[in-house]
Amino acid sequence: MTGVVTNQELRRRGAATLLVLAVAAVYYGAARLGLLEQLVRGQVTPLWPPTGIAVAGLLVFGLRIWPGVALGALLANAAIGPTPLTVLAIVVGNTLAPVCSYLLLRRAGFHDDLDRLRDALALVFLGALGGMLISATLGSSVLVLSGALPAGDFWRTWSVWWTGDAMGVLVVAPFLLVLRKARWPRGVALRRWAEAVALTLGTLAAALLATAGTSASLLFLVFPFLIWAAFRFELAGAASCALGVSTLAILAAGHGVGPFAHKDLFTNMVTLQAFNGATALTALLLAAVITERNRTHGEIKRLCARLTDMVAAMPDHPVTDQWQTSDDPDDPGRPTGDGES
Numbered sequence: 001m002t003g004v005v006t007n008q009e010l011r012r013r014g015a016a017t018l019l020v021l022a023v024a025a026v027y028y029g030a031a032r033l034g035l036l037e038q039l040v041r042g043q044v045t046p047l048w049p050p051t052g053i054a055v056a057g058l059l060v061f062g063l064r065i066w067p068g069v070a071l072g073a074l075l076a077n078a079a080i081g082p083t084p085l086t087v088l089a090i091v092v093g094n095t096l097a098p099v100c101s102y103l104l105l106r107r108a109g110f111h112d113d114l115d116r117l118r119d120a121l122a123l124v125f126l127g128a129l130g131g132m133l134i135s136a137t138l139g140s141s142v143l144v145l146s147g148a149l150p151a152g153d154f155w156r157t158w159s160v161w162w163t164g165d166a167m168g169v170l171v172v173a174p175f176l177l178v179l180r181k182a183r184w185p186r187g188v189a190l191r192r193w194a195e196a197v198a199l200t201l202g203t204l205a206a207a208l209l210a211t212a213g214t215s216a217s218l219l220f221l222v223f224p225f226l227i228w229a230a231f232r233f234e235l236a237g238a239a240s241c242a243l244g245v246s247t248l249a250i251l252a253a254g255h256g257v258g259p260f261a262h263k264d265l266f267t268n269m270v271t272l273q274a275f276n277g278a279t280a281l282t283a284l285l286l287a288a289v290i291t292e293r294n295r296t297h298g299e300i301k302r303l304c305a306r307l308t309d310m311v312a313a314m315p316d317h318p319v320t321d322q323w324q325t326s327d328d329p330d331d332p333g334r335p336t337g338d339g340e341s
Helices: 007-035 049-061 063-078 084-107 117-130 133-145 151-180 190-211 219-255 265-312 318-322
Strands: none
Touching: 007 049, 007 063, 007 151, 049 063, 049 084, 049 151, 063 084, 084 117, 084 133, 084 151, 117 151, 117 265, 133 151, 151 219, 151 265, 190 219, 219 265
């Protein structure tokens, strides 16, 4: 009946509201964690996890959760923004950026499983580097226009903002997309578990040594472990290792230790973002290539098996006819060979 809201409709609306509130809560919690390592004006960080959460949430649940992204951004920026109008503009930018990234990715035919090289490239160039231009440009501009930031600091702030948002997409979004479909493995051999443990411990040890153990630049030590993770555990292993390595690098840069000691902010930011970008790209692109290769290999094996079954089911199977025996030496069906006299 028109004008009457059914119980099913009420439940649907209630579930949608709870989903939006859950997205806002997760966004706000991730923002508080990101602000622990702020580098510019108490609100610009080298890694902004909420952007990755927002993009992953939009890819999974669709545009219906954008109010949750906006609400989370409002709660995160309300206490640190210089004026209400500036906060509103930043919230608009923080909402538009992941929404535009989502629309660009869907337009490009993006697969959430990241099982193709084109999906990894789309996430890098459309979802991260392209879409996050909106939030960085709008946020830095309103800070300058409001007088909260000197005009001379615009490009430094813009670069940190843009790379922080982009790294959030490259590092956090793939991990969440993998986590969404993660299931406890069953029937896995003990040596496989041992390899996973060895990979985890080795990655952590290399990352700690590279980022905190010495002032020498040993950041390259983590890349063999990223390659190992991508080859043996595909996106699940590569995304997890990249997230851990990037987090440790950001902590080291924030505290000015390891390769980030005794250097100015600009040098540390260039080093950090180059390292995080190389880490994310290596893990993401290599994992996508390996996944695509393994899937293609599996499809070829299945097609070969089907073709073998079809040939075996044929009445005049050439393999069977070739080895039929006959008493007639002139019979063409009689088997021959190099050793036959």
